Amino acid sequence: MHAFEELSRDVEERPLHAVGSVSLREFRNYEALDLELSPGFNVVSGPNAQGKTNLLESLYLLSTTRLLRGQRDAEAIRDGADKATVSAKILPTETELGMSIERGTRKKASLNGLGLPRAADLIGRLPCVCVSAADMEIVRGEPSERRLFLDLELSSLYPAYLRHLTLYKRALEQRNALLKDSRERHHPAESFEIWEDQLANHGAGIRLARREFVASLGPLAQEIHEEMGQGEGLALSYLEKDEAATYEAALAKLAESRSHEIARGTTVVGPHRDDLEILVDSREARLFGSQGQQRTAVISTKMATLAFGRRHTGSPPLLLLDDILSDLDERRRSLLTQIVLSRAGQAVLTCTEASAAGEAILEKAKRFEVWAGSIKEA
């Protein structure tokens, strides 16, 4: 029934899938940009606010259909323009992925020039892992930040997960509306059961996937964390706030919670309340970690998704590192560089000074310089 059973299975290595070229039109501060990328490392440098992150974001958009920092689509359209488009050619298959954002309508995705039924159908065709300063929220922020992290990673790997998630959220809204209305008038059990059935079904799918994902991600993150020279144990675990691991158990739990949920007007059992626990040396990193420890924990967790993606699809996802290296001290920077070199396939790194990428990467990298919405090969 679920597509996640083979979550931890290793897949045979396949040729690296890499972005060969990317074209932007009226996207952010780029009027028109056509860039040939290296299938290996790409280092993009330049002063702040010139468009480094925007380039990264265009690739992130093709991968996830989302903008960085969860902004609304229209914000990506260049000032004064009506429509932004991004497209990329994937090698070696020469598949062309496209996305266009127009004011007043939904964004549209295309595959080899042909429109896809939904933008979300693009997901999974260009797996990527993006690490940026905003990811610190994974450790520091509310549980919702960590659920979002799990949801984004899993959705990009499994369209079936995204479907469970979308339908779960919709059924949740419906049940919550019914709970609120129950203060005014009585609703029979059947009226609740029809939404609870869907919550239990999709909720079980969501939990199964998250549980398996975290179980496979944990050891990978721990390994990278050790390589980052911390000598501290990093441990990830998925926390289910109620013990209802299966469809049947969730159904019973929902029925049982109905009366006190009516008082609260909202559903309190289910995966939308769960959390990802991140422990450093057996202590919760969110509460007890120093800023440096928190940063290392996030980088290790994110880089673990890269290793996970590689094991899962047979080829490492595209790595996007947004100004991460410059924030690290010398030692951690060179350790992270080693991890990137040993694990990444194609990578795009941004930094204010190219030197922050380190000699080892620069030797192999194609270098770009960004200035006011135009990019030159350096």
Next chain:
Amino acid sequence: MLFARPLAELIAELEKLPGVGPKSAQRLAYHLLKTTDADANRLADSIRNAKLKLRFCAKCQNISENEICEICADLRRDQHVLCVVAEPRDIAAIERINEYRGQYHVLHGLMSPMDGIGPEQLRVRELLGRLGEGQIEEVILATNPTIEGDATALYLAKLIKPAGLKVSRLAHGMPVGAELDYADSATLISALEYRREM
């Protein structure tokens, strides 16, 4: 004032129609002004007539000119199978394929607590009344494969099944003639989930 008052009123009325924005409303209004009096009157009459003469069929709740609609009145149709749909337009869609020869029942919506729609707002009582008459042996639930369509189907199945009737739901999967690579993933997932043995 931008438009003469009667024109502004016409535009305002047209804008209330589904799928008509301010620009289309203006275009339609100017078009109507250019038509002959006879054409304009025919349109006005047909709207008035439709409102006046149409009602809901006493049996299936479809839109009908008579107390009982043509489909319900046709005794050559199968009296033992009943297909439940959300909207009258769904009947038109099924009738077009000329395959189904049973009865219909229109709910006039789907369950959606967010929009304040429960069983009392739908024609559920009328459906149960018909089933209680004892002629129907099989019920096909043909609501859309959405969260609300599924919930409504499940609700009806819970009510109907205990009475010993055969209850089925329309299959969902790949559209015929579609290419796998371009299918939307939700469709593909449900096509896999509901695959059948060959």
